[in-house]
Amino acid sequence: MNNFIFENATKVIFGKGCVKEYLRCLSSHYGPNVLLAYGGGSIKRNGVYDEVYKALRDAGKNIFEFSGIMPNPTYAKVLEGAKLVRENQVDLLLAVGGGSVMDCCKAVSMAAVYQGDLWADFWARPGVVDFEPVPLGMVVTVSGTGSECNGGAVITNEALKIKTGRDYPKCNARFTLMDPAYTFSVPAFQMVSGGFETLSHIMEIYFSAPDKENVSDDIAEALMRGVIRDLRAAIANRKDYAARSNLMWEATMAENRILKLGKQTDFQCHMMEHQLGAYTNCNHGAGLAVLHPAYYRMICNAGVKKFARFAVRVWDIPTENKSREELAHAGVEALADFIKEIGLPVTLRELGITEETPLEEIANSVPLAPGSYGKLTHKDVLAIFRECF
Numbered sequence: 001m002n003n004f005i006f007e008n009a010t011k012v013i014f015g016k017g018c019v020k021e022y023l024r025c026l027s028s029h030y031g032p033n034v035l036l037a038y039g040g041g042s043i044k045r046n047g048v049y050d051e052v053y054k055a056l057r058d059a060g061k062n063i064f065e066f067s068g069i070m071p072n073p074t075y076a077k078v079l080e081g082a083k084l085v086r087e088n089q090v091d092l093l094l095a096v097g098g099g100s101v102m103d104c105c106k107a108v109s110m111a112a113v114y115q116g117d118l119w120a121d122f123w124a125r126p127g128v129v130d131f132e133p134v135p136l137g138m139v140v141t142v143s144g145t146g147s148e149c150n151g152g153a154v155i156t157n158e159a160l161k162i163k164t165g166r167d168y169p170k171c172n173a174r175f176t177l178m179d180p181a182y183t184f185s186v187p188a189f190q191m192v193s194g195g196f197e198t199l200s201h202i203m204e205i206y207f208s209a210p211d212k213e214n215v216s217d218d219i220a221e222a223l224m225r226g227v228i229r230d231l232r233a234a235i236a237n238r239k240d241y242a243a244r245s246n247l248m249w250e251a252t253m254a255e256n257r258i259l260k261l262g263k264q265t266d267f268q269c270h271m272m273e274h275q276l277g278a279y280t281n282c283n284h285g286a287g288l289a290v291l292h293p294a295y296y297r298m299i300c301n302a303g304v305k306k307f308a309r310f311a312v313r314v315w316d317i318p319t320e321n322k323s324r325e326e327l328a329h330a331g332v333e334a335l336a337d338f339i340k341e342i343g344l345p346v347t348l349r350e351l352g353i354t355e356e357t358p359l360e361e362i363a364n365s366v367p368l369a370p371g372s373y374g375k376l377t378h379k380d381v382l383a384i385f386r387e388c389f
């Protein structure tokens with residue numbers, strides 16, 4: 001395994017009823033002013049807003065609101081939130097939502113106190129956070145990104161057409177409340193997209209050096225099998241609490257840094273999807289679903305031993321009468337079949353991309369990951385986009 005240092009500062013409270021039971025007490029550790037941040041309004045329709053609001057009111061908080069955080073949050077929205085934090089002297093920023101709300105709030109927690117140009121100094125390139133961001137708490141309402149337990153924040157700069165993520169440990173939430181029952185109201189498409197996002201995170205770590213036997217790959221295989229099983233169960237029965245709770249924790253496990261320990265990691269597929277998102281605002285999990293099979297077909301031979309292992313250990317493909325190459329490709333096709341089975345898109349057209357979309361310009365804007373088995377070029381990225389079109 002490669003060397004590593006591990007720390008995760010987020011306290012996790014997981015389970016049915018956790019907001020009612022713990023939010024009041026958790027928020028009492030901070031000053032009186034809370035900024036309650038959320039997205040387009042799903043929390044007002046499913047009762048989550050009322051539960052959160054009551055807990056904060058019972059704790060005697062002054063509640064200010066930051067609403068309308070959009071999927072694929074923009075840098076402009078980050079600056080809007082930062083202004084609210086400063087104007088209301090906010091002591092605790094409470095993100096109630098999915099990856100978009102959580103990511104936006106992490107960037108807000110920095111922007112509210114940083115004096116310089118946050119984008120230039122921390123998102124255009126990695127920076128050093130030598131100041132204290134505003135304390136952050138989270139209530140997760142849709143699972144998939146794992147943002148609740150890391151410092152990662154993926155932000156879209158619309159003016160520059162760049163969607164990029166940075167992981168600053170100082171942006172880890174102080175606490176995260178995860179009630180799987182909150183995810184029952186998530187629309188089927190978003191539930192599946194979030195589940196696939198989790199699978200993608202695991203694969204992006206698994207398909208990278210080192211490939212000698214290691215703890216991370218063993219955990220990754222168990223998690224991938226779990227996500228596949230639990231997605232099937234949650235699709236069959238939308239109210240399956242066991243499946244929803246597993247999916248929620250699998251998402252956290254995939255991105256709470258534990259799996260990355262000792263691994264180089266790849267994330268080339270994420271970088272391709274992020275730039276498609278920057279230009280077209282497509283759904284993140286669905287974009288990943290379209291790209292993964294084409295990307296893996298391209299790099300399969302370069303990582304043939306690992307893809308063959310994936311076929312056997314994750315998809316239970318029998319080894320008899322198959323060369324290692326055939327086995328490896330069968331694993332990739334099993335992944336492609338699963339994407340169809342769970343009803344995610346398989347072409348860029350289904351994501352709303354048209355002949356007018358500047359695919360070559362997008363391909364050229366994609367950062368090239370050093371950890372990929374295939375070491376892509378921008379021409380390769382364009383070839384993947386064209387194959388998926």
Ligand code: NZQ
Nearest residue numbers: 039040041042071072098099100141142145147152185186
């Ligand atoms: O905005 P509202 O009305 O709340 O609706 C949301 C949104 O439309 C809805 N939703 C959330 N909880 C719900 C619900 N609808 C009904 N009932 C509920 N309980 O779901 C929709 C999608 O929400 P969003 O937060 O955008 O989804 P997700 O969690 O997939 O987050 C995606 C964002 O996270 C970034 C992605 O790039 C994207 O911007 N990522 C963040 C990562 C990280 N921080 O580690 C890693 C990921 O790879 C990813 O890049």
